[in-house]
Amino acid sequence: MMCLRRHGVVAIALGIFAVNLLYAQSPEAKTTSADALRTLKTVYVESRTPLAKPDMLAGELQKNANFDTWGLSITNDRSGADALVEIDHQPGWFYYTYKMTHQPSGLVLAVGRVDAWDGKYASAKIAKEIMKRIGRVRNPPKDK
Helix, strand or coil: CHHHHHHHHHHHHHHHHHHHHHHHHCCCCCCCHHHHHHHCCEEEEEECCCCCCHHHHHHHHHHCHHHHHCCCEECCCHHHCCEEEEEEECCCCCEEEEEEEECCCCCEEEEEEEECCCHHHHHHHHHHHHHHHHHHHHCCCCCC
């Protein structure tokens, strides 16, 4: 009887050890910002200011030559978008802030500020910065 108990305890201990070893050998792959920028396809634009409408930034993003080449698209489905771009304006100042977040992972992919007189000009500058950020990953500079 004592022998059966000892073997049962050993079997349980080996089982726990095997499960821990299995989890240690196959860690979950964590998404990096480079991975997210490389694979993102859909973008949802949200504005927190009436001076820069979401359509203004969406239109400026679509004007970029790489937008279609990289297979990007603008969506009206916030929950289904790979990336959320938020723009804001501080009343009384001539700057606009933006933040692009990878929704599945919560990673902040780009954040910044542009100086502009109005929302249309700010949208053009923000679109340029966002596409430049994506381009650093999708079209890295070639080493000479």
